[in-house]
Amino acid sequence: MKNKQDEVLREVTQNEYKYGFHTDIETDTIPKGLNEDVVRLISAKKEEPEWLLEYRLKAFDRWKQMKMPKWAHLTIPEINYQDIIYYAAPKQKVSLESIDDVDPELRETFEKLGISLDEQKRLTGVAVDAIIDSVSVKTTFSETLAEMGIIFCSFSEAVHNHPDLVRKYMGSVVPYTDNYFAALNSAVFSDGSFCYIPKGVRCPMELSTYFRINAANTGQFERTLLVADDESYVSYLEGCTAPMRDENQLHAAVVEIVAMEKAEVKYSTVQNWYPGDKDGKGGIYNFVTKRGICKGNYSKISWTQVETGSAVTWKYPSCILKGHNSIGEFYSVAVTNNMQQADTGTKMLHIGRNTKSTIISKGISAGKSQNSYRGLVRVMKNAENARNFSQCDSLLLGDKCGAHTFPYIETDNSSAIVEHEATTSKISEDQIFYCNQRGIETEKAISLIVNGYAKEVLNKLPMEFAVEAQKLLAISLEGSVG
């Protein structure tokens, strides 16, 4: 325990964004810009069936008619969508029989990131789908999982091998008409992960997708589709990093989850895209649409997120509680430092009877950052005995930052009980004094208090991620004190 603490503190002293390196990999890119031809080109490169191309084109048409929404509490400079490369893929051999076929450069990249693609080397059973720039490079443990009937592969593979499943569920939770970035993603998405857990199967290992932006001037648009059939269970992790660059890069992803009767899905994210430098130069724009539907009765979807990176974060992992007695959860820690901005939260739509939702959101702002919680709890007319509890706390470190709370609570049913509470404050001098007086210096004391503050959420993370997330918290806040 002591050792781990020391390790955390050693990490604290390293202020740098340690994933900011860039790997020289031969990359296959297409020219900058966005038009119908580009959409067709991406589709052609992926050798997609006709229906998918049509879907992309419809989405593109829709996107052209839409305008970038302005309602978020964010200041985003005008994005030139013609100045982005919409497809970049590391060049490598077409088929990968074993891990040895993966480009050593690539493997090294992931080793550096702490993600081993080498199955034998892995201590814990975590199956990884590694996505670099626009494509999935390797999915580990596919075979082991296949034995149980679990499909875990890249999205493009799924399009080819399981077209019926993809066609049935893709766009069913986040239709391309949903919002500006969902439409953009639906038009140009490159790859992503697909996961199907068959009836009655409890997935024996954590499934994980690791996203890495590597190439310059590219946008990353991936799509994740996760279907949990009746009485199944899966825990899914997502991590992401990007090189340090002076220009902003766009990341607009879509995540869809379908939980059938009595299924349970746990989706955890540790988001650590490059946040830009101290003056707000560079960094990733992270505009993500994440939504899950509890389709069957007694189903459960749980979102856990630790948001430490990105120059601008704009995302609201949501739950549609359609099945009776279904449960939605949202646990979030969002840390912003320097010039970062985050507008994040959740939506809980109670449609079925006896549906329950819990929202725990902890915001930490430091430096000159702006951190907002925005959430909607809507209890529909027929959602009898719906129950919601929301708690949104904000911690302010420094007098130049901002913390905001924008909850929307709409109740159309008299048997519903909806509670919301929020507080905003700084770490009290009493607490720090208490620690100081016991020989804990201020920097350490802050780290201690912040970790305690975020513990409620960090506890929800799977073991492997919890440790990483704790370290991340410490690093993100380095230098923000006093």
Next chain:
Amino acid sequence: MSTNQEYIELFKEKEGILDKASPSFMSEIRHDAMENFSKTGIPDKKSELYKYTSLQKIFEPQYSMLFQPSKVDFKVEDIFSCDVPNLSTRLEVILNGFYLKEKVSLRKLDNGIIIGSLAEAQKKYPSLVKEHFNKYAGSGSDGLVSLNTAFALDGLFIYVPKGQSLGDALQVVNLPMTGIDTLLHYRNLFIMEDNSSAEIVVCDHTLSPFRFLTNSVTEIYAGPGARFNYSRVQNEHLNSNLLTNMFIHQEKDSQVKSNTVTLHGGTIRNNTNVLLNAEGCDSQVYGLSLADRTQHIDNYVNIDHAKPNCTSTQLFKGILDDQATGVFNGRILVRPDAQKTLAYQTNNNILMSDEAKMKSKPQLEIYADDVRCSHGATTGQLDENALFYMQSRGIPRKEARLLMLYAFAHEVIDKIEVVPLKDRINDLVNKRLRGELSRCNNCSMACGDLPLPK
């Protein structure tokens, strides 16, 4: 032709009459307001602030507008006598948006206090009015305020000089009474100089059964150390729609309390904007709404902590029955450097029927770190266990329900400082919850329903 365009044209048509009614400095203010209105228009549902309340619907009917005071062929005392025991008030009446004069329209008391018609004050004390008029509502105002600024001809003006007190609570009664669907604009301006104090009780009633839309603006300036206490009872009929826009500007160490009790009415939107412009200010905004049938009650509160060491409290409670809709939209803004701010915001609601709806949007926007701000919002129903507990002790279910609702509402009523008024509102709320008409005993006016006064 859109509604907005109609008002723009109407203004062009009536500009002459409006200019003639007020001193020249008003012309420019009116003109600018209309200019602003032509840009903004009446806020629609796309506007974040009016997301849950459709103004289009209440602006839809063809309303007539009044450009001069109505002729009065009856004595107000005959039809309206407020019998609140021990409430020794002076009664001021705003009839159809115009100050109803008894002998004179503007009085100056020995201690320098001025009470009376705003239109008259604009003529008699132009420099005093100019210093404050439209200064607090003017900047960044929305279409409703602009519309009011352009069209409002009169209202109540109160000036309390340094160190003076208004004494007993002043009762202001707003009465719409016409023989036709009418849109009313009136404007109040209350100026509280340093260390002055005043208590005002405002009652909104309706005297005739037509469709009314009242769009009022009240500006309150509380100078250093001033104490201002504002209570409002809204008790109108279902076709009477109210839009109230209150702007409170507070200076050092001042304290302003506002308490709005809504009993009856159609669509009601209460906008309360508070600017804490110096250190040591205290702002308290309370509201209670009891809504049934198709009522729609929307309370919007915006408290702007511009300077350090200020405190603010918001407490809003709603009981919603039948198809009623309640909306609460509260915002606390703590500006950079407004350190040591204490701000609280609470919104509790009870839904009594499956058709009733509640939309709640409590917001915190905080740019300073050494603050303590919190908010809480709940929506639910009466606790079955508590009801059972009372029933098991021989209290009938109906009575037990009433007791609990009454206790729920009491927290807000308790904040009213004028004791006789508090007792009366207690009484009204009690009656209201029992489903009886909540009219005062001796008053011949029927606020709930409507025999026309002859």
